[in-house]
Amino acid sequence: MADNQQPQFALQRIYVKDASFEAPNSPQAFSKEWKPEIKLDLNSGARKLDDNHYEVSVKVTITATNDGETAFLVELIQAGLFAMVNIPEQQLKPMLGAMCPNILFPYLRESIDNLVVKGGFPALMLAPINFDALFQQRLQQEAQQAQEAAAEQETTH
Template sequence: MADNQQAAAGSEQATQPQFALQRIYVKDLSFESPNSPMVFQDQWKPQVNLDLNTTHSKVSDTQYEVVLSLTVTAKLDEKVAYLVEIQQAGVFLMQGFPEQQIGPMLGAYCPNLLFPYARESIDNIVSKGSFPALMLAPVNFDAIFAQAVKRKQQEAEGNGAAAPEAPQTH
């Protein structure tokens, strides 16, 4: 009887969804300070702009690569003080999840895990460029993903086509 219970427990574990972060890495990183050293003579009151994008691709049946791309531009008046571009990536194991959960995980949950690493890399490279530290504010990837889904649904209704299950966020 104990063997039957163990076998049942084993089969339940096999069907339970599994999620694991397998690797986090910087895929690409760029820093430019086109107006240095003159930019250091100006009073430091920058206008900072953040652009972000996420993409994902299937690596294997159970692994996905998610890439969070951030571009930070700091300007003093119209002069670019610095420009940082980073692609922070991760490989995620996802097994046993219903199809409808994969999209939100790839579009919101995984980028949310990657963001602190990208933020730290940006702060580090900006400081090494001799600029004041830059700590980016948190980003609500759930809201961004929900907006992307809504936008894709509206586009699909306008074109008469079916909406994709996991839209890319922009």
């Protein structure tokens, strides 16, 4: 089967899918010395919309506590619509799991910063995240789980 179609990749749209900001202890939180503890939860996902389109999203939850109280809580899902045509299967997973989240992250970072500043707090510039390393880590975990499951099946038979 000769396939003369070149692989095509295009970012069609970037959008905020969900955003939430809470500052449960304001305005009292503003009167304390600002030495926050920041807890960050991050994950990404992708879903196929049709043969050539995927939605990729990066979700972050940030909780900032200051002096033992929650100063703010931010949840944001930054998403993108990507067109992918004639991408080989072995390249598709790394593109969806690493390359697309790397494209989305600067937008997520800016949106988080805007929400935090508009909430009356000092800017919060998230450090860059290596989605390539996170993707490789996830692949290793999946491989290890598959090996453990196979070993478990062998011992039960």
